[in-house]
Amino acid sequence: MSTKPRIKLPDTARVGEVIEVKTLVSHVMETGVRRDGEGKTIPRLLLHTFEAKFAGMDVFKASLHTGTAANPFISFFMKVPGPGEFEFTWIEDGGARITDRQLLKVA
Amino acid sequence: MRGMMLNSTAGKAIDRRAFTLGLAGVATSIGMGGAAMAQDMPAEVQSVLKTLIGDATPIDGKISLQLPEVAENGNTIPYSVEVESPMTETEFVKAVHILAPSNPHPRVATFNFTSQSGKAATSSRMRLGQTQDVLAIAQMSDGRVYKTKRTVRVTVGGCGG
Numbered sequence: 001m002s003t004k005p006r007i008k009l010p011d012t013a014r015v016g017e018v019i020e021v022k023t024l025v026s027h028v029m030e031t032g033v034r035r036d037g038e039g040k041t042i043p044r045l046l047l048h049t050f051e052a053k054f055a056g057m058d059v060f061k062a063s064l065h066t067g068t069a070a071n072p073f074i075s076f077f078m079k080v081p082g083p084g085e086f087e088f089t090w091i092e093d094g095g096a097r098i099t100d101r102q103l104l105k106v107a
Numbered sequence: 108m109r110g111m112m113l114n115s116t117a118g119k120a121i122d123r124r125a126f127t128l129g130l131a132g133v134a135t136s137i138g139m140g141g142a143a144m145a146q147d148m149p150a151e152v153q154s155v156l157k158t159l160i161g162d163a164t165p166i167d168g169k170i171s172l173q174l175p176e177v178a179e180n181g182n183t184i185p186y187s188v189e190v191e192s193p194m195t196e197t198e199f200v201k202a203v204h205i206l207a208p209s210n211p212h213p214r215v216a217t218f219n220f221t222s223q224s225g226k227a228a229t230s231s232r233m234r235l236g237q238t239q240d241v242l243a244i245a246q247m248s249d250g251r252v253y254k255t256k257r258t259v260r261v262t263v264g265g266c267g268g
Contacts, residue, residue, distance in 0.1 A: 057223060068215055074229065
């Protein structure tokens with residue numbers, strides 16, 4: 001349903017450091033209030049959830065609603081507990097998922 | 108005699124008004140409750156607030172909400188929000204709700220943090236259909252609720268029609 005998400009992590013991080021993670025995914029985020037040329041309502045199609053796990057632990061979650069812009073950009077912070085891999089998931093209305101994994105290099 | 112009665116009626120009316128004004132002043136000074144905060148807002152905003160924070164009374168403070176004062180394009184308006192908190196196992200920010208009360212649907216996003224978050228901060232991009240006061244509400248681990256708002260003037264609305 002979509003292209004690969006773009007994720008920005010610091011090149012390396014230290015244990016205990018608070019790092020910023022930036023994410024961007026291509027998606028129309030159709031609100032369900034717009035109408036097409038014939039006056040018919042365009043059905044709602046949102047990515048309604050974004051979740052970030054690190055080394056299997058929940059770190060951050062966002063519930064996205066109609067007021068979130070298309071191609072949602074979300075950044076958040078994490079205190080680095082040690083080495084590990086991020087797992088990012090976006091869930092679309094209807095249940096389709098976009099997932100991505102990124103290894104964090106911990107010095 | 109007649110004059111006395113008129114005077115006394117007028118006196119009562121003034122007293123009542125003074126009393127009402129006094130009450131309003133008290134309500135403002137102790138911080139408006141969730142219900143009071145939502146009073147002037149559309150029914151959908153009131154029910155959303157009730158769902159999100161129940162009967163909690165949000166107080167001003169703790170939240171820094173960054174938004175442009177003027178947005179030329181309501182379709183994508185960058186914002187960031189940060190809540191003061193030590194973010195420890197026992198004291199952290201559970202959730203931040205962003206609301207645009209004058210949009211067709213008021214909810215923008217809800218962010219859930221954990222004690223692993225390091226700091227309760229996030230940034231994203233919102234849609235605004237028209238000029239309005241954007242609302243941020245933070246729920247802390249101890250049950251306290253904070254609020255703040257920022258006015259954004261929108262030149263071209265972003266909800267399409």
